[in-house]
Amino acid sequence: MKAMNRRKFLKGSLLGGAAASVISKRKNADASSSFGGYPDAMGVLVDLTRCIGCRSCEAACNKEQGLPAPAQSFDDLSVLDHERRTSEGAYTVVNRYEIPGKDHPLFRKIQCNHCNEPACLTSCFVNAYTKTPEGAVIYDATVCVGCRTCMIACPFYVPAYSYSSVLNPVVQKCIFCYDTRLKFGRPPACVEACPREVLTFGKRKDLIKIGNQRIQNHPDLYEDHIYGEKEVGGTSWMYLSSAPFDQVGFDTDLGTQPILSYVKEFLTVVPMVLTIWPALFAGFHLLATRKDKQKKEEKSEI
Amino acid sequence: MEQIQKYLYGAVLVSLLCFSPLQNFAVAGDGPDEVEIDSLAQLYEPVYFDHAMHEEVTDSNCAVCHHHTLGTQIEDENCMRCHAESGATDEIACQECHSSNRFEAEDLARIDADKTLYHRDKVGLKAAYHIRCMNCHEEMGAANGCQDCHSRTDAGNKFFHAGNYAPPESDKPAGGGH
Amino acid sequence: MKTLIANGKIPLATHYNDDRSAKWSVKDKLLLGLSLSEYLAQAFRNPLNWFFAVIFSFGGYVTITRFIFGLGYVTHSSYDYPWGLFLGFGLFVMVPLSASGFMLGTAVEVFGRDDFKPIERLALLNGLLGYLFAVIFLQVDLGQPWRLIYPMFVSLGPAAVLFLVAWHVATYLTVQVAELVPAFAEMMGMPKLKTFIKSMILGLTIAGIILSTLHQGALGALFTYAPYKVHPLWMSAPFQWFHYFCSSVFAGLSMLIVVSTICKKTMAWRCDDNFLTSLDRLTIGLAKGATLALITYLVIKIIAIAHDGDWGYLASGWGQWYMLEMIAGVILPMILFTISIRNNLPGLARFAALIAVLGIALNRLNTALFTFNWKLYQEIPHWRELVITITVYCLFIATYRFVLYRLPILYTWKKDEEAAS
Ligand code: SF4
Ligand code: SF4
Ligand code: SF4
Numbered sequence: 076m077k078a079m080n081r082r083k084f085l086k087g088s089l090l091g092g093a094a095a096s097v098i099s100k101r102k103n104a105d106a107s108s109s110f111g112g113y114p115d116a117m118g119v120l121v122d123l124t125r126c127i128g129c130r131s132c133e134a135a136c137n138k139e140q141g142l143p144a145p146a147q148s149f150d151d152l153s154v155l156d157h158e159r160r161t162s163e164g165a166y167t168v169v170n171r172y173e174i175p176g177k178d179h180p181l182f183r184k185i186q187c188n189h190c191n192e193p194a195c196l197t198s199c200f201v202n203a204y205t206k207t208p209e210g211a212v213i214y215d216a217t218v219c220v221g222c223r224t225c226m227i228a229c230p231f232y233v234p235a236y237s238y239s240s241v242l243n244p245v246v247q248k249c250i251f252c253y254d255t256r257l258k259f260g261r262p263p264a265c266v267e268a269c270p271r272e273v274l275t276f277g278k279r280k281d282l283i284k285i286g287n288q289r290i291q292n293h294p295d296l297y298e299d300h301i302y303g304e305k306e307v308g309g310t311s312w313m314y315l316s317s318a319p320f321d322q323v324g325f326d327t328d329l330g331t332q333p334i335l336s337y338v339k340e341f342l343t344v345v346p347m348v349l350t351i352w353p354a355l356f357a358g359f360h361l362l363a364t365r366k367d368k369q370k371k372e373e374k375s376e377i
Numbered sequence: 378m379e380q381i382q383k384y385l386y387g388a389v390l391v392s393l394l395c396f397s398p399l400q401n402f403a404v405a406g407d408g409p410d411e412v413e414i415d416s417l418a419q420l421y422e423p424v425y426f427d428h429a430m431h432e433e434v435t436d437s438n439c440a441v442c443h444h445h446t447l448g449t450q451i452e453d454e455n456c457m458r459c460h461a462e463s464g465a466t467d468e469i470a471c472q473e474c475h476s477s478n479r480f481e482a483e484d485l486a487r488i489d490a491d492k493t494l495y496h497r498d499k500v501g502l503k504a505a506y507h508i509r510c511m512n513c514h515e516e517m518g519a520a521n522g523c524q525d526c527h528s529r530t531d532a533g534n535k536f537f538h539a540g541n542y543a544p545p546e547s548d549k550p551a552g553g554g555h
Numbered sequence: 556m557k558t559l560i561a562n563g564k565i566p567l568a569t570h571y572n573d574d575r576s577a578k579w580s581v582k583d584k585l586l587l588g589l590s591l592s593e594y595l596a597q598a599f600r601n602p603l604n605w606f607f608a609v610i611f612s613f614g615g616y617v618t619i620t621r622f623i624f625g626l627g628y629v630t631h632s633s634y635d636y637p638w639g640l641f642l643g644f645g646l647f648v649m650v651p652l653s654a655s656g657f658m659l660g661t662a663v664e665v666f667g668r669d670d671f672k673p674i675e676r677l678a679l680l681n682g683l684l685g686y687l688f689a690v691i692f693l694q695v696d697l698g699q700p701w702r703l704i705y706p707m708f709v710s711l712g713p714a715a716v717l718f719l720v721a722w723h724v725a726t727y728l729t730v731q732v733a734e735l736v737p738a739f740a741e742m743m744g745m746p747k748l749k750t751f752i753k754s755m756i757l758g759l760t761i762a763g764i765i766l767s768t769l770h771q772g773a774l775g776a777l778f779t780y781a782p783y784k785v786h787p788l789w790m791s792a793p794f795q796w797f798h799y800f801c802s803s804v805f806a807g808l809s810m811l812i813v814v815s816t817i818c819k820k821t822m823a824w825r826c827d828d829n830f831l832t833s834l835d836r837l838t839i840g841l842a843k844g845a846t847l848a849l850i851t852y853l854v855i856k857i858i859a860i861a862h863d864g865d866w867g868y869l870a871s872g873w874g875q876w877y878m879l880e881m882i883a884g885v886i887l888p889m890i891l892f893t894i895s896i897r898n899n900l901p902g903l904a905r906f907a908a909l910i911a912v913l914g915i916a917l918n919r920l921n922t923a924l925f926t927f928n929w930k931l932y933q934e935i936p937h938w939r940e941l942v943i944t945i946t947v948y949c950l951f952i953a954t955y956r957f958v959l960y961r962l963p964i965l966y967t968w969k970k971d972e973e974a975a976s
Contacts (some may be wrong), residue, residue, distance in 0.1 A: 125508065134537050148539040150523070162634060162789050198780045200721055201705050202712035218710035221698020223637035224717050228780035236698065238632035241531060241625035244698035262480035270523075271511070272504030276480040278489075285498045292455055326930075330784055337792040338716060341776035344796060345719065345769060352765045360757060363667040 110337060112191040116210030117257065118279035118311035119266060120286050121184060123323060124296060127181035128155055128169050128274040135268030136167045136186075139252055161185060163237040166249040167265055174318040181316065183323050184273070186249035186265070187212060188235045188303055189311035194334035195225035205248075209258065210279060210311040211251035219245055230307050230329050251311070259292070279311055286315055308333030404510055406430060408439070414506065420533030424526055434517075443469055459495075475505040587960060607953055614946025617939050621695060629939035636927065636934040638696075640944045643923035645692020648916045649685050649951075650724075650774055651799070654807025656682020656731055657767040658844070659762075664760040673830045674837050676738055676964045678811050679819070679915075683731040684958070685810075686724060688951040695943060716776045723770035730763050741968040742961065768800055775799025778922055783853040786926035788868050791859035801855060804848035806915040808841045809888070812908035814955075818965055825959060827966035835901040841906040842892045845911065850891040856881065873929060880921060884914020 129290045134149035136142070143164050144284045147154055152288035155171040162168075174181055189212045196204035201218045204225065221244055226234045252263035262276040275282060286301040302320050303313030306329050314325070414424040435441045440449030444456070448465030451457050468474065475486050479501025488497055503548060514521045525530075526543035587594065598604050621629045630639050659678035662668040694700040706712065706721045722832060734750055740749035752759075775795040778785050782792055791798070819834055860866060866872050889905035894900065924934070959965060 101755040125504075127511070131537075137538075138536060142404045144544055146544055147537055148543050149537040160634065192779060194943075198715055198717065200712040200715040200718035201702075202715075203710070215710075215767065218702075218705055219699065220702040220705050221700075222693075222696075222717060223698070223775070224715070224780065226634060226637035227777075230781075230783055232635060235634045236632075238627035238630065238638065238698075239625055240627075244625065260482035260485075266480060270503055270507040272479070272508070275498070281489075281497070288498060292732070326783065334780055334782070337782045338776060338778040340793045341716065341772060341779060341796040342714075344772065348765060348768050352768065353475045353761055354763045356661070356764055358378060360665045360667070360761075363665065 076222075088111060092197060112309060113206070113208045113210060114280070114281075115208065116191070116311055117251075117276065118189070118210055118282050118313060119263070120275040120277070120282040120301075121312060121314045122273050122289070123181050123183055123314060123316040123318075124276065125271045126169070126182040126184065127271060128152065128171055128180075129167055129270065130154075131268045131270060132184055132265035132274070133167055133169060135264040136249070136297040137165070139255060139264035140166055140250075142166070154180075161187075161233055161235055161248065163235045163239075163247045170324060172318070172323045174322055177318065179234065181318055181323050183314070183325075184265070185231070185233075185324075186312065187251070188231055188305060188313075188334070189249075189251055191309040191311070192307075192333035192335055194228035194230055194307065197333075197335045197338070198224045198228035200224070207253060207257075209251075209253070211253040211257050211311075213250045213253045214246055214248065216243075216245040221245075230326065230332060230334060279309075286313065289315060303328075307331070308335075318324045419530070420536050421523070421527035421529055441513070442471075446474075471505055472502050475500060475502040477502040479504070561871065585961065607949055610946055610949045614942050614949070617942045618695070618946055621938070621943060626696075626698065629937060629943060630778055631934065631940075633934055633939050635931055636924070638923055638927075639934070640693050640924075640936050640940050641696035641940060643920055644916075645696070645947065646689050646917040647923045649689040649692065651771060651803035651806040651915055651919065652810040652912060653682045653685025653689070653790055654767060654771060654803040655811040656680075656807075657727075657735070657763040658804060658807055659811070660734065660760040660763055662844075665764075670833075671837060671840065673833045674811065674815060674841075676735070676962075677815060677959075678807075679731060679734050679800065680955075680958060680962075680964050681811060681814055682807075683728070683735055684951060684955050686728050686731065688947065688954075690724065690728070690948075692944075694949055695947065698888030715778070716773050720770050720773045720777070723766045723773070727763060727766040727770065729760055730759050733759055734763070735962075738962045738964060738968075741963050767803075771803040772800040781927070784928050784930075785870070785922055786862070786873050786877075786929040787863060788873060789866045789922045789926050791863050791865075793862065794855060798852070798859065801848060801852045802915055802918065805845040805852065805888075805911055808845040808848070809908035809911035809915075812838055812841050812845075812905055813912055816905045816908075818959065822956075822959065822965070825965050829967060830965050838901040838904050839896055839899060842896055842907070844891040845908065846889060849885055849892065849911070852884055853881070853889065856885075873926060876921070878927075880914065880917050884911065884917055888914060909945040 113141045130149045130152070133145075138144065138147070145164065155169065158170050159165075161166045169182050169184045171180045171182050187208075189210055191206075193204060193206060193212045195214075196206060196212060200222065201220055203215045203219045205210055205215070206212050206311055221236070223236055223246070225246060226232075226236060236246055237244045251257050252261075252265075256263055263274075266274040266276045275285060277285070283301060283304055286304070290297045290299055292299075296317055298316050298319060300320065301313050301315060302325055303310035308331065315322070316323055316325075319327075408428050410427075410429045412426040412428050414426055431442075432439075438449070439447040440451070443449070445451050445460040446465055446466045446469045451460050476499075478484050488494060510526070511521055513519075520526075529537070529540070532543075535542045537543055589597070617629065626632065633639070655678040659675045660669055662671050663675045694703065697703065702709075706718055707725065712718050734756070736752045737749040742750070756836065773796065775798055778790055778898060779795050781794045815834060815838070819831065825830065860869075869878065888907040888911035891903055891910070895903035895907060928934075
């Protein structure tokens with residue numbers, strides 16, 4: 076709640092800075108309710124110790140999201156030789172990491188992490204993103220202007236852009252299969268396709284318990300950390316790993332603060348400038364010109 | 378579910394290295410000779426699981442796959458806490474316990490409703506097969522590729538963009554973008 | 556033009572033609588009082604125009620391909636570097652260099668420093684065109700430029716920093732147009748319009764100060780969305796907006812010195828005596844302002860490093876790059892400005908201003924491109940991206956010159972009576 080109030084306050088201040096008159100009520104309501112962690116948000120716990128890098132999840136996502144045919148078959152594992160990132164043609168990709176001192180590599184599936192307080196959402200100036208109560212961070216391509224600030228803001232380098240399109244380039248990222256599945260309470264396509272249940276789908280708060288239980292039962296197997304439980308304010312997709320997280324491609328420097336908190340220093344300045352500046356400079360003007368006037372009067376007296 | 382896995386690893390080793398028939402309540406030959414696993418056949422053809430052969434391989438230690446359900450002695454301490462004395466159960470087939478619609482809403486709701494349920498993190502049927510089979514195959518150096526056990530259907534080839542549906546040869550790097 | 560003036564032509568600066576028999580028509584005003592053939596002849600004589608011709612024919616073609624084949628054709632379509640030169644240079648460098656408008660507006664209209672009047676309009680024009688072209692750069696870069704007004708009227712994301720930038724730049728452009736209307740009104744002979752604007756000039760100026768403070772700062776705050784991507788030495792969440800605002804002060808003033816120098820050197824015929832004679836004094840005046848801002852900037856930069864505990868980074872390669880930027884782009888001009896003020900050396904101040912301008916450009920490019928994704932690989936822009944950037948910048952220069960030749964920016968429009976006497 077606290078976070079929500081702060082948000083409303085900040086937003087109000089920016090509005091004042093722009094033009095309070097032209098705000099549509101509907102969008103406003105949407106935006107304010109979209110912040111904060113939803114109690115029943117769903118999530119996925121990704122357990123790297125189980126992943127075999129079969130790319131079934133990639134194939135499932137490709138089909139579910141109607142993405143273009145891949146350049147290579149999904150059973151072609153040679154693509155794992157290079158580290159890949161999400162792209163306009165692939166909302167999720169699996170990468171292989173050789174772990175020093177271990178004879179088995181680890182595989183990591185990446186996709187949008189569906190942050191609790193998404194940086195993409197907070198940075199978007201047309202409010203194209205929505206965090207749904209189900210936990211998905213979805214995107215409205217019909218209002219996107221294409222400034223790509225969300226790509227700058229996402230700490231996980233997730234959103235991609237269809238640069239090749241001339242008339243309708245849009246941001247492309249995993250949407251947690253919201254339209255086709257999550258909305259109806261069904262698991263995402265990639266979760267369903269995974270043969271080894273690397274991806275455990277459930278309520279986010281339950282997944283944290285499950286993750287902790289796995290760590291507790293097998294302290295020798297798991298790193299004692301659920302990546303995403305706290306990172307940048309918490310994410311709906313979280314990870315367990317048997318190798319230190321920085322060895323499997325995670326950015327372990329991300330703090331626990333949501334990205335918004337870094338921006339708020341500036342956002343709180345806005346109302347100050349708006350209220351103080353006019354009075355201040357009008358005052359300066361009076362002072363400066365009064366001197367002039369006095370001078371003139373003095374001159375005329377002489 | 379990891380506790381089961383770990384236990385199973387141990388069980389395989391134990392049964393191979395210091396086999397003791399007294400540990401087994403079930404006897405070789407009691408089980409079916411062959412099981413057709415078709416519950417998930419869509420992208421892949423059904424698997425014909427040679428149960429008899431696997432009994433042999435595990436030296437008839439049913440617990441390797443069936444946990445405590447056949448009354449076999451449990452080794453994993455986590456499991457032992459409850460199942461040391463629990464004996465054989467009525468249901469022994471994998472799908473009796475491992476749900477084949479693991480993450481569907483009803484399944485999640487069922488787990489959610491039972492606040493005292495201990496096995497909240499029990500893998501679904503597909504994962505139960507793949508984790509059990511593949512971990513053991515790897516351990517034993519047996520064939521472990523997807524199509525070593527089940528050949529892909531036409532729908533599967535389409536799904537993977539492979540076989541007849543393979544993309545034309547191209548020198549484009551996989552993935553694309555940076 | 557010089558040749559023409561040597562031949563006795565007087566540059567157009569009144570409503571009436573030389574022998575006061577008739578009013579200049581709009582066409583005459585556009586052709587600088589020359590006949591069409593004279594005008595074309597002088598244009599052909601100017602080598603800069605030949606240079607522009609080459610740039611525009613090739614660069615114009617490349618620019619058009621961006622709209623035909625999409626961004627993917629002219630850039631590397633990088634997902635990791637979503638902002639390339641168009642924004643890195645066009646937005647983040649152009650905007651601080653255009654901060655001159657609000658500062659001179661403040662000095663003259665708010666603080667009553669009428670001694671800066673001769674250069675006020677040039678400052679306003681520099682601001683207006685800088686912003687205008689920043690928006691043009693933005694239009695080149697946006698995926699769907701035709702949706703530019705969406706953040707204003709269609710779908711609003713009022714909690715986003717870019718929302719503030721969009722609104723403020725739009726409003727500020729309007730303010731600057733209004734502030735320059737008097738010049739236009741003089742030339743077109745519309746005194747009422749001028750009086751009308753003059754009556755609200757104080758309000759406009761103060762609006763300009765607010766808008767400028769906020770959006771100059773907001774450009775910095777945009778990078779606080781990527782606290783882990785920009786190198787810590789260039790990124791300090793609590794101070795970022797203030798760094799950007801403060802540096803825009805000396806960037807704008809230095810750019811004004813540079814532009815006024817160029818005007819003096821290349822189009823002295825268009826400047827009136829008032830401008831030419833006071834320029835040296837004004838340059839020193841501007842240098843004083845810039846020096847103060849430079850000192851403040853240097854101090855808050857150091858405070859930010861101390862606050863964030865980034866000293867350790869200074870020893871790294873990035874740290875040396877940072878020191879280079881600070882020494883060459885901030886400390887050096889600061890020293891040169893100080894010497895020039897002490898010894899009244901406007902020439903040196905001009906040189907210092909040029910360095911400061913380059914320094915600030917380097918700072919913005921460093922934040923937006925070079926140190927962005929410092930943990931990843933370095934992105935080298937596509938050559939087409941570079942060509943388009945140069946083309947749009949040349950268009951900026953050409954427009955700048957077009958306006959300076961005509962509107963009473965560098966010269967004072969002679970009142971009818973004066974012209975008659
Ligand atoms: S991972 Fe990136 S794209 Fe996904 S919700 Fe978080 S900030 Fe947005
Ligand atoms: S949740 Fe859906 S969109 Fe996201 S990676 Fe999985 S299949 Fe793709
Ligand atoms: S489908 Fe499962 S096992 Fe296969 S690559 Fe994806 S996450 Fe790993």
